[in-house]
Amino acid sequence: MEDRVEISLLMDLYGPLLTEKQYRIMELYYNEDLSLAEIAELNNTSRQAIHDLIKRCYKQFLSYEEKLSLLKKSFEQEKTINNLLKEFEEKYSITKEDYNRYKNILEEL
């Protein structure tokens, strides 16, 4: 299926908008790496039903991303922060310790 890293990032951003059941199944598949057959067994349903649910959730994520662009913004944010820190470091010769502390603070924004 689609790129697991991308979906994992989309899960972090939009996962809370899924139903509890959808979220649990996406977690099992993308973060805990269970197979469709294993998840189907756990949920007393068919492999096909799980496959369809995962596909539907993924499409929902893409639709949210198309509207809110939270993933795109987070990539841009990362780049901006790195540029800013680089400039700050060169221009004001900040300590390595502060550099790392600022980096942590900014990356948590």
Place this chain on the structure above:
Amino acid sequence: MEDRVEISLLMDLYGPLLTEKQYRIMELYYNEDLSLAEIAELNNTSRQAIHDLIKRCYKQFLSYEEKLSLLKKSFEQEKTINNLLKEFEEKYSITKEDYNRYKNILEEL
């Protein structure tokens, strides 16, 4: 109805998740300050129907905010940025010009 400033902020964050019609009506009511009666007339519908739609959209915003906390995070982000800039300024005596530039960059994150 509810606090207009809060709803205006929620519109910026979650407005793209509304349908086009819902978005347009919320815009007219909260950002262009038309009355329910005026919006009803524009849409060939009743004042009550517009009232219900606005109430439903507002509840949807609250539900999104409960799940994603984008507004809460943006307030926290603002506070963190201000603290960071204050520290930059005091510790590394950055120029007023850089202070303002960094502030602009960080506030756009």
